[in-house]
Amino acid sequence: MKLLLSIGLTILFFYNANAQLVNIESKRMQKDSVRFALKSDLLFNYTDNNGAYILAIGSNITTQVKSKDLRKILFFIGNYNLIRSKDEDFQNSYFFHLRYNHKITDFLRLEGFIQNQNNTLLTISNRNLAGAGVRLKLVSEENTRVYFGNAYMYEIETLEDTGERLYNHRNSSYLSATYAFPKTRLDFTGTVYFQPLYRYIANHRVLSQLKAEMPLTGHLSISALYNYSYSSFSTTSESDRSSNLKLGLTFSL
Numbered sequence: 001m002k003l004l005l006s007i008g009l010t011i012l013f014f015y016n017a018n019a020q021l022v023n024i025e026s027k028r029m030q031k032d033s034v035r036f037a038l039k040s041d042l043l044f045n046y047t048d049n050n051g052a053y054i055l056a057i058g059s060n061i062t063t064q065v066k067s068k069d070l071r072k073i074l075f076f077i078g079n080y081n082l083i084r085s086k087d088e089d090f091q092n093s094y095f096f097h098l099r100y101n102h103k104i105t106d107f108l109r110l111e112g113f114i115q116n117q118n119n120t121l122l123t124i125s126n127r128n129l130a131g132a133g134v135r136l137k138l139v140s141e142e143n144t145r146v147y148f149g150n151a152y153m154y155e156i157e158t159l160e161d162t163g164e165r166l167y168n169h170r171n172s173s174y175l176s177a178t179y180a181f182p183k184t185r186l187d188f189t190g191t192v193y194f195q196p197l198y199r200y201i202a203n204h205r206v207l208s209q210l211k212a213e214m215p216l217t218g219h220l221s222i223s224a225l226y227n228y229s230y231s232s233f234s235t236t237s238e239s240d241r242s243s244n245l246k247l248g249l250t251f252s253l
Contacts, residue, residue: 024077024097024113025147025176025191025209033070038063057082073101093119101135109135111151120160123240129155131172143180149173153195169198186214206230223248 043058060079066072077097083090099113112132119125133151150173157166176191189211196204206229213223224247231240 024099025174025189028075035066035068035070036064051086053086055082055084071103073099073103075099075101089121091119091121093117093121106140107137109137111135111149113151123160124157125160126158127155128157129153129170133172139177143182144178146175146177148175170195171198184214186212188212203233205232220249 039060039062041058041060043056045054045056047054058079058081060077062077064073064075075098078095080094082092084092095115095117097113097115099111102110104110110132111134112130114130116128117126131151131153133149135147135149137145138148139146150171153170153172155166155168155170157168158164159166172193172195174191174193176189178187178189180187189209191207191209191211193207194204195206196202208228210226211223212225213221215221224245226243226245228243229241233240
């Protein structure tokens with residue numbers, strides 16, 4: 001067993017509160033022969049200038065457990081983020097995702113998952129979903145990996161303005177590619193998600209993410225992460241679009 005603890009320090013962070021999709025691919029832990037792994041970070045900041053304060057709390061945990069034969073994986077992601085001032089919240093959200101992965105062959109894996117997320121600043125303030133599908137390993141070479149996944153999802157969404165609940169049957173497919181540059185040890189990952197309703201494909205969500213990470217030392221790495229998301233459904237406009245960029249350092253022990 002191996003325990004991996006990490007403390008993340010964000011150098012520069014641009015955030016748009018409309019982001020509603022989470023890239024699970026970027027959270028997966030590639031630990032082929034490790035049965036237990038854990039990553040966790042916690043950020044707390046409080047600033048008070050003449051009675052005007054800003055409180056920021058951020059916490060993340062990612063963990064997975066593998067069976068003895070390494071063919072079954074239980075994977076969990078959880079986070080909570082709060083940015084509050086005297087007059088309003090700039091961010092107040094949480095996210096939980098539990099996934100089971102069963103390796104059938106080197107090419108085929110079956111997956112099932114449940115998820116709950118809440119953000120009172122978004123058009124859809126709460127989303128609960130459950131789903132199941134397949135994950136295919138299209139390319140598996142020394143420096144390159146390509147995966148394709150497709151799943152059925154049943155989701156319950158709550159609109160912030162009216163409290164109305166939406167019950168949807170949705171398809172979720174993704175393509176994810178990773179390339180490791182051997183000389184620089186730079187890892188580059190690109191992922192695209194497409195999630196339409198079965199009954200009305202024009203109602204869909206798209207998430208595109210590019211991620212680059214490079215270790216500087218044995219315990220320190222630098223990373224860059226860009227997200228772009230689009231949703232054709234919005235109660236206030238024709239669509240929701242958002243993008244954010246993160247640059248940061250990660251310390252690991």
